[in-house]
Structure formats: C-alpha cells, structure tokens
Amino acid sequence: MRVLILAKEGNQSAAATPPTAEAMAEYQKFNEELVKAGVVVAAGRLSPSSEGKRVQFDGSKRRVIDGPFAETKELVAGYWLWQVRSMDEAIEWLKRAPYDGGTFEIREVSQHEGA
Amino acid sequence: MRSPSTRAREGALAVATEANRAIEAIWRIESARLIAGLARIVGDIGTAEELAQDALVAALEQWPASGVPEKPGAWLMSTAKHRATDLIRRRKTLERKYEELGRDVERDQGGTDLDTAIDEDVGDDLLGLIFMACHPVLSTDARVALTLRVLGGLTTEEIARGFLVPVSSIAQRIVRAKRTLTEAHVRFEVPSGPERSARLASVLEVIYLIFNEGYAATAGEDWIRPSLCEEALRLGRILAELAPTESEVHGLVALMEIHASRLRARVGPSGEPVLLLDQDRSRWDHLLISRGLAALERAERLGAAMGPYALQGAIAACHARAATAAETDWPRIVALYDAVAQLAPSPVVELNRAVAVGMAFGPAAGLELVDALVPEPSLKSYHLLPAVRGDLLRKLGRSEEARAEFERAASLTENARERELLKRRAAECAAEGMTG
Structure with missing residues (x-):
C-alpha cells in the first residue's frame, strides 16, 4: 500500500530558525535509510505558505487567495510518499524519524482512483 | 518438515493484538537485516533465521x-547476538571434540570477532544474504521461496498464497533450500570478479520471476497479483541502493517500475485483462513511470553496454513515453529487440520482436517471423504464440485462421481471466468471418 506522510508546519513556521547542520544530517541519515529499505517513492518540501495560493470554487466563480494562510498548525510543510505493507509498518518507520517536535499525519492513498 | 517450535513461532506471529501488530511491523522492517547480520556470523541462513526468530519470540x-524499546532493531540484534555467541561457543567446544577425534572441522566464522562482525556495514550483509538466497545451486522455485522468506520477511502462508501452492510445499521448499546450501558449503559472501555477474544474474532472475508471477499470474482466477509485484519492486529498489554501480540492476528496476505503472490499467471493471495497446493511458501511474525513466537513465549513465534488462526497460520506456498507442515508436522497439535477441536470444524474445515488426512494418512481415517460430519445441505449449499469430492473421483479414489460433491459445493458458479474453477474441473473429 502507498501512504502519504504529511509534515504539519506546527511550530516550524516560516519564521522559525532554519534547522541546524546536525539536525539536517540526522534527517538525511533517516531519509537514506528509508530509501535503502525501498520505502520512499517520492518526497518533497514545500516553500512557506506566504508564497502559496489558494483557489476557492463557488459555483462557476473562482477566487484566488494569496498566502500566507492563518491556520499555521494545519499547514503542510512537506510530504513523503511511502510504499509499505501496512499502516503499522508506516507507523513504525515514522516513529524513527529524528524529530523532537511537530505533528505528522499518515494517510493511505486509495488505490481506487476516481475514474 | 517444520519443527514444532517453528510452528509455535509462526503461531505467535499470528496473534494480532495491538502490541503484537507493532512487533510484527517491526519484524517486517528488521528481519532481513537481522538475518543477514546473523548469517554472516554463523555462516548459514537456517541458523540465522532461527536465532532471529528466537529474538522475535x-x-x-x-x-x-515492558513497552517497545526505543531502538527495537538494536534490541532484537543484541538479543540474537547473545544467542549467537552461545551457539558459537557450543560449536567451538564441539569442534575441539572433533579435533580430538582427529577430524578437521574448520568453520569460517571461528575466528570472527563478534562485535566487529556485527558492526560492519549492514548493506554488505544484506547483499550477502541476497546472493546466498539466490545461489544457483538452488532450483528457481527454492530461490524464490527463500528470498521472499528471508529478504521479504513473508510468512510461509503468505508465500503459499502468492503462488497458489499448498503451505506445506513452500515450507518443504524452504527447508530443503537451507539444507542444500549447507550441504553445498555455500559461503556467506558478496561475490566479486567474474563470478559476480553470474551470481547477480541469478539474483535478478529471481526478482523478475516474483514480479512476473504477480504481473501476469500463470495460473488461477486473478489476472494480476499486485502484492507480488510490490514485493519484487521493493527488493529491486533495495538492490539498486546496495549495488548502485550495476547497470542491470537499474535496468531491471526500470522495467519493473514501468510495467507496474500499468497495473491499474491492465484490468477492466470486471477483472478481465486489458492489453497494452487497448489500455487507457491516463490510468497509468505517472509517478512510477518517472521513477522507471530515472532508473533507466541511471543504467545508461553507468556507461556500460546495455544488458538485457536495461534493453527491456528501454522498450517499456518507449511505450511509457507514447501519449497514445498510435504514437508508439515501433521501429525503435524493433531495434531494441534486435539488441536483446543478440545478447539473450530466446524464442520468446523472437516472438516479441515479431509483434514489434508487425506493428512497425505491417502484419505480413510480423506473420512471416511468427510462422518461422511455429516449429520451435519450447513454444509448443506457449499460449502467446497462437495468440500473436491470431492477432496478425486477423489484421490480414484471415478471420477463420485467426479464430482457430485464438481457440488454441485459450486452451493453452492456465489463467482463467486470460482464457476468457482469448475466447472473446475467437468469437469476434468468428463474427468477422460471417460478415466479411
């Protein structure tokens, strides 16, 4: 199964200090381990929401809203797409991530697309 | 036969309480590394697996x-390591006794310092385990079962379900495989030099076999079994990181990623197979396609001449790059099949080449090549020969001959879904014959 890991911005909003070299190295080590285990299918980090846009749909109207967006805790800061065999496996992998704060969400990607 | 303790261990695994589910997931993550590290120390897969499972128990x-420890992998390894130490100590005592009897029993691991043995690169351990499980001394069936068991962390039941064979057969296959490795004194090692490419070919063959059994199930009710594809793909991706300089590994990964990208489009609403040129390309998984193309690039960048897997990956890429079936670059596919046929000639490759020729230069040219393959003994009961021949005949307007070929193909396949598809084609030809 494929799962999407969403890293919520939480405390690490745009204003937060950039991660230390040490923290980056830890993260890279973890990411490498995931790649070597054949788990990572895709990954990405998002730029701050101040550079983002939203498009609101209302009937035939479309409204474009500029960032930054207010609900910082819920904003997605980055994502991973993992290939795992179960939700439990995803949880066990995620527990090993070298983070000391923040919330991460695991969601299964449905294999039955809309078509 | 499985020992009662093995059955107890597997039974223990099946108890799916909350904590146990976490443990099972950890086992899936850690078991291959655990078994690999232990196999290097004790020298054989069977003992390594038992030690690892003792740690699991x-x-x-x-x-x-007590709760799951902070580093569960390290916990399992150190627990298993203690047991390995005991075991080696017992073996050494035993060896001394043998020596007293004047027998020369020399164990490779006799002089290994256990701590350095465990702390060395885990990657090499895994690679060593892959090479051992895929050793050419084993039959392909045995290699497949052992690989899924010790590298995939699959239970005997899961493997049996994947291949639609009784659990007892898989269990026996694994036990016999371990015994064969011991009797043949297969060493735990990462082969180098000229031996390496032959051994690697054996590994790639096993992974591709697992993939193909999922991709086009040879038997049973389902046309595809995606979990086997996923397992093979995972093994391939792992191998690509363990042996990044082997272009054929990337070639195989490219081939599997691109083929897997079509899994969703290969099955119709009621489970019937949909062939490549009839597939809705918007349903292809474009993430897997881009991964496949990247893997192919990795293979090409290594500079060596493309091997059979990289060439087949390149053929798959030709299809992946074509926005519609009509835009397929068939002449390039023919050229790539020419190259495959030179490196790894086989009647099946010739048949695929004939299909490409038929598409690039017209059905008559394709049929000429297929007709030449008809006497080939190894294709005698290969259902795709009459299926391809039927297809070409149909395009040439020879509906009655085409119908007979599709009927023949339907009688040869063991996959129920494929049989339905071929019968439908035969019926279509019959209808065409009436009107045409």
Whole structure:
C-alpha cells in the first residue's frame, strides 16, 4: 500500500530558525535509510505558505487567495510518499524519524482512483 | 518438515493484538537485516533465521509488558547476538571434540570477532544474504521461496498464497533450500570478479520471476497479483541502493517500475485483462513511470553496454513515453529487440520482436517471423504464440485462421481471466468471418 506522510508546519513556521547542520544530517541519515529499505517513492518540501495560493470554487466563480494562510498548525510543510505493507509498518518507520517536535499525519492513498 | 517450535513461532506471529501488530511491523522492517547480520556470523541462513526468530519470540514475550524499546532493531540484534555467541561457543567446544577425534572441522566464522562482525556495514550483509538466497545451486522455485522468506520477511502462508501452492510445499521448499546450501558449503559472501555477474544474474532472475508471477499470474482466477509485484519492486529498489554501480540492476528496476505503472490499467471493471495497446493511458501511474525513466537513465549513465534488462526497460520506456498507442515508436522497439535477441536470444524474445515488426512494418512481415517460430519445441505449449499469430492473421483479414489460433491459445493458458479474453477474441473473429 502507498501512504502519504504529511509534515504539519506546527511550530516550524516560516519564521522559525532554519534547522541546524546536525539536525539536517540526522534527517538525511533517516531519509537514506528509508530509501535503502525501498520505502520512499517520492518526497518533497514545500516553500512557506506566504508564497502559496489558494483557489476557492463557488459555483462557476473562482477566487484566488494569496498566502500566507492563518491556520499555521494545519499547514503542510512537506510530504513523503511511502510504499509499505501496512499502516503499522508506516507507523513504525515514522516513529524513527529524528524529530523532537511537530505533528505528522499518515494517510493511505486509495488505490481506487476516481475514474 | 517444520519443527514444532517453528510452528509455535509462526503461531505467535499470528496473534494480532495491538502490541503484537507493532512487533510484527517491526519484524517486517528488521528481519532481513537481522538475518543477514546473523548469517554472516554463523555462516548459514537456517541458523540465522532461527536465532532471529528466537529474538522475535523474546520480543513478543517482553514488549507487551515492558513497552517497545526505543531502538527495537538494536534490541532484537543484541538479543540474537547473545544467542549467537552461545551457539558459537557450543560449536567451538564441539569442534575441539572433533579435533580430538582427529577430524578437521574448520568453520569460517571461528575466528570472527563478534562485535566487529556485527558492526560492519549492514548493506554488505544484506547483499550477502541476497546472493546466498539466490545461489544457483538452488532450483528457481527454492530461490524464490527463500528470498521472499528471508529478504521479504513473508510468512510461509503468505508465500503459499502468492503462488497458489499448498503451505506445506513452500515450507518443504524452504527447508530443503537451507539444507542444500549447507550441504553445498555455500559461503556467506558478496561475490566479486567474474563470478559476480553470474551470481547477480541469478539474483535478478529471481526478482523478475516474483514480479512476473504477480504481473501476469500463470495460473488461477486473478489476472494480476499486485502484492507480488510490490514485493519484487521493493527488493529491486533495495538492490539498486546496495549495488548502485550495476547497470542491470537499474535496468531491471526500470522495467519493473514501468510495467507496474500499468497495473491499474491492465484490468477492466470486471477483472478481465486489458492489453497494452487497448489500455487507457491516463490510468497509468505517472509517478512510477518517472521513477522507471530515472532508473533507466541511471543504467545508461553507468556507461556500460546495455544488458538485457536495461534493453527491456528501454522498450517499456518507449511505450511509457507514447501519449497514445498510435504514437508508439515501433521501429525503435524493433531495434531494441534486435539488441536483446543478440545478447539473450530466446524464442520468446523472437516472438516479441515479431509483434514489434508487425506493428512497425505491417502484419505480413510480423506473420512471416511468427510462422518461422511455429516449429520451435519450447513454444509448443506457449499460449502467446497462437495468440500473436491470431492477432496478425486477423489484421490480414484471415478471420477463420485467426479464430482457430485464438481457440488454441485459450486452451493453452492456465489463467482463467486470460482464457476468457482469448475466447472473446475467437468469437469476434468468428463474427468477422460471417460478415466479411
């Protein structure tokens, strides 16, 4: 199964200090381990929401809203797409991530697309 | 036969309480590394697997009460390591006794310092385990079962379900495979030099076999079994990181990623197969396609001449790059099949080449090549020969001959879904014959 890991911005909003070299190295080590285990299918980090846009749909109207967006805790800061065999496996992998704060969400990607 | 303790261990695994589910997931993550590290120390897969499973049983006994340790992998390894130490000590005592009897029993691992043995690169351990499980001394069936068991962390039941064979057959296959490795004194090593490419070919063959059994199930009710594809793909991706300079590994990964990208489009609403040129390309998984193309680039960048897997990956890429079936670059596919046929000639490759020729230069040219393959003994009961021939005949307007070929193909396949598809084609030809 494929799962999407969403890293919520939480405390690490745009204003937060950039991660230390040490923290980056830890993260890279973890990411490498995931790649070597054949788990990572895709990954990405998002730029701050101040550079983002939203498009609101209302009937035939479309409204474009500029960032930054207010609900910082819920904003997605980055994502991973993992290939795992179960939700439990995803949880066990995620527990090993070298983070000391923040919330991460695991969601299964449905294999039955809309078509 | 499985020992009662093995059955107890597997039974223990099946108890799916909350804590146990976490432990099972950890086992899936850690078991290959664990078995690999232990195999290097004790020298054989069977003992390594037993030691690893003993550690798992200890976890199942202790963790529900004590909680899962912070580094579960390290915990399992150190628990198993203690047991390995005991075992080696016992073996050494035994060896001394043998020596007293004047027999020369020399064990490779006799002089290994256990701590350095465990701390060395885990990657090499895994690679060593892959090479051992895929050793050419084993039959392909045995290699496949052992690989899924020790590298995939699959239970005997899961493997049996994947291949639609009784659990007892898989269990026996694994036990016999371990015995064969021991009797043949297969060493735990990462082969180098000229031996390496032959051994690697054996590994790639096993992974591709697992993939193909999922991709086009040879038997049974389902046309595809995606979990086997996923397992093979995972093994391939792992191998690509363990042996990044082997272009054929990337070639195989490219081939599997691109083929897997079509899994969703290969099955119609009621489970019937949909062939490549009839597939809705918007349903292809474009993430897997881009991964496949990247893997192919990795293979090409290594500079060596493309091997059979990289060439087949390149053929798959030709299809992946074509926005519609009509835009397929068939002449390039023919050229790539020419190259495959030179490197790894086989009647099946010739048949595929004939299909490409038929598409590039017209059905008559394709049929000429297929007709030449008809006497080939190895294709005698290969259902795709009459299926391809039927297809070409149909395009040439020879409906009655085409119908007979599709009927023949339907009688040869063991996959129920494929049989339905071929019968439908035969019926279509019959209808065409009436009107035409």
